[in-house]
Amino acid sequence: MKRSFTALVALILAAACAPQEQQPANDLKVLISVDMEGIAGAVHSEEMGRTGKDYDLFRVIMTEEANAAIEGALAAGATDILVRDAHGSARNILPDLLRREALLLRDWSGGPLGMVEGIDETFHAVVFVGYHAKAGTPDAILQHTMTGRVADISINGISMPEAGINALIAGEFGVPVVFVAGDQAICDESWEILGDVVCVATKQGIGDERSAALSLHPEVAQEKIRDGVERAIRARGEYSPYRLEPPYTMVLQLRTLEHVERAATYPGAVRTGEMELTYTSDDLMEVITAFAEMR
Ligand SMILES: [Zn+2]
Structure with missing residues (x-):
């Protein structure tokens, strides 16, 4: 029997929390999709994959930024938090360092939901962490759109970064994106497409084909992510699902x-x-x- 993801999560939670308290009226479900190129400090592809010497450091920082978003969501009253590892292998976030209040979705299923897999209409808000600008963006760190083969993708005339495509998928389920963290360039692109979402710029890219990065200290970035996610989720009623x-x-x-x-x-x-x-x-x-x- 094939169960929906929500049914599976409900089963896991029921097993973990029995006897179950039923609070459907007060639930607040948040999906946090975490990419890696946009995290504080990161600037080079060698830092983004397991053959790179510094990858282990940056997966810790990625996990810490995910934790900062979880803490912000909890402060805003989130009752269910799903973290979707959304970079490369989708096996980057360190499960034992992730805050225990969240469930973690790792690896790719091959299904179309990709970087926001797990989303359904029961969620209330979507948060993007570690995101990066679309292919070809100047002054953007590690810019690309899904693969190195894509020069541009537009839908109904709107050129899309990954954040736009993933926001459309969430919008299909009626869920708004409320928060983005990444470099300044993805903040600019998110504001252009998604309107007035809260965005934390962890760093500023300098240069066209490839960029230097002027970055916040990771702990400072995490404080801003924690505060920004809390503020954005509290204001979730002001955001509309992204639809064309x-x-x-x-x-x-x-x-x-x-x-x-x-x-x-x-x-x-x-x-x-x-x-x-x-x-x-x-x-x-x-x-x-x-x-x-x-x-
Ligand atoms: Zn990535």
């Missing part, structure tokens, strides 16, 4: 002809330029799935 009007038209620019030709074989994909493909559907999740297959 169907039909949803994705225009995808890839960097190599080889990848364009491969992506063009995806059913429904139309080649609309040398390096460009277009895909349209009334179903947002079909577009998200197409992007996952074509990128």
